[in-house]
Amino acid sequence: MNCDEIRERLPALIDRELEPGELAEVEKHLAECPECRSEKSRQEKFTTSVKISLEGLRPSDRFIKRVIEKLPEGASPEAREAEAAAARKKGLVSLAVAVVVIVLALLAMLLAARYKAKQEKGGAPPAPEPAPAAAPASPAAPAAPAAPTAPAAPAAPANNP
Ligand SMILES: [Zn+2]
DSSP, X not given: OOHXXXXXXXXXXXXXXXXXXXXXXXXXXXXXXXXXXXHHHHHHHHHHHHHHHHGGGOOOHHHHHHHHHHSOTTOOHHHHHHHHHHXXXXXXXXXXXXXXXXXXXXXXXXXXXXXXXHIIIIISOOOXXXXXXXXXXXXXXOOOOOOOOOOOOOOOOOOOO
């Protein structure tokens, strides 16, 4: 197996869902390939954090019971239990997908907001404002009467010691 094939199997490896034969091959490759090893630990970390954030979101017992009740009558208790476990897992997976989608959406919004702020700050030059300089003096404003010259401040009385 090459690195790509190994990496395709990392999620299954982390979930311990690999066939024994594949598992041996993947582990052998990981022992020899530092790149795939670090990819594996990256995925492991991510998977663990998603699982932790989902700890409180397990489907309720009532939901599980409803699923069991919907199973065919003839199903053995073991089969029913297996179905229930599958339903539980499915619920977790769709929750995980939902969480990932929400996180990505938030990230996209954050990036968009940042990008916009950056553009507004230093990007395009400000729009030219109509220059009123060339316009004739507005007739509305009467020429202000010359401000009376302030009377010269009386000389401070000499207060020489
Ligand atoms: Zn590799």
